[in-house]
Amino acid sequence: MLLAVIRREGIDIPALCDHPAIEPAGNCRLCMVEITKEGWGGRTKYVTSCLYPVEDGLIVSTHTPQLIEIRKTILDLLLARSPNSEVIQKMAEEYGIYKTSYETIPDGDNCIACYACTRICETLGKNAISAVLRGHDKKIGPPFDEPPPDCIGCLACAHICPTGVIKWHDKDNIRTIWNKDFELISCRLCGKKIITRDFADYLIEQRNIPKDYFDTCDDCKRVELAAKMGGIVNQVEEAAS
Amino acid sequence: MMTFRLEINPALCTGCRTCELACAFTHTKNQKPGRSRIYPIAYAPDKYVPVTCLQCDDPACVKSCMFDALRRNEQTGAIERDMERCVKCGACVAACPFGCALMDDVHDEIVKCDLCGGDPACARFCPTKALEYKRIA
Helix, strand or coil, X not given: CHHHHXXXXXXXCCCCCCCCCCCCCCCCCCCEEEEECHHHCCCCEEEECCCCCCCCCCEEECCCHHHHHHHHHHHHHHHHHCCCCHHHHHHHHHCCCCCCCCCCCCCCCCCCXXXXXXXXXXXXXXXXXXXXXXXXXXXXXXHHHCCCCCCCCCCHHHHHCCCCCCCEEEECCEEEECCEEEEEEECCCCCCEEEEHHHXXXXXXXXXXXXXXXXXXXXXXXXXXXXXXHHHHHHHHHHHC | CCCEEEEECHHHCCCCCHHHHHHHHHHHCCCCHHHXXXXXXXXXXXXXXXXXXXXXXXXXXXXXXXXXXXXXXXXXXXEEECCCCCCCCCHHHHHCCCCCEEEECCCCEEXXXXXXXXXXXXXXXXXXXXXXXXXXX
């Protein structure tokens, strides 16, 4: 897509909902560029570069006065929706917007409805979360606000969220996200928490990874590997002497 | 086809930890050993194994990655991570049977040996040749 080429060429345009691991959706609208072609008789078109395929002879402008105006408007609107999001504040400041000119949502949750979280969940084949309710009440969440049965607690949604809205917490050996509690696997040697049991089961089933890979933490696995290799060295030395 | 391999010979390792410093500095321009991708571990008093990613033939980390962020570089033989695609879910960290993929919480990235793109600093600086980057085919 066009955005990848713009990034490759080192041209800085803002984008929030684009991530190489997921399908582009053009939801944040920030990566808007102006395109034209020789045969178009001077007419131009504004497109979201994350969704526009690259083609021969395409003339792309990224920083025309109109585009900067468009980006300012989008950032202004995003800032109205997410006044407390540091990422959006920073982006807006780069375009000279320090305070939104629109009315802000009083109890806004900083979600810009870019659907990066639902798209990554879809990539995983889980589809545990989606847009729920419609109109003003539209938000991202599990169906009926109940703990989503398909969620495996991998935190991919929380990590990919550009504004960091999705909250989770680990307490003792319980991880809570989307109102669902998950059991965290503890290392059999040191007790360090590894990943959720459901996530491990998913990897064991879908990715054919042996079950016993998940019962020890990385620190203890390294010590075990050192001991194993050390054992071989000792054997070789004994055989030589 | 993999043509190079980092060979670890623990019998020659003196535990000087030069590899750790070389690795940390090469990757992060920071000499803190905590930022290293190679971990000299004592398995007996004064006997060390420089543990690092073994670049397995059938790598669990690659299999576990749901977003195709880990791939083998056929030239160097290293399994390299694509930080752009990575969402830091920690599947590779949990799946690696040798614990050689790490989550760096401070810098928010997955830390894993990439053989320095074909010229591993650990092997270059190892004074006793306990680490050697060798052509195998």
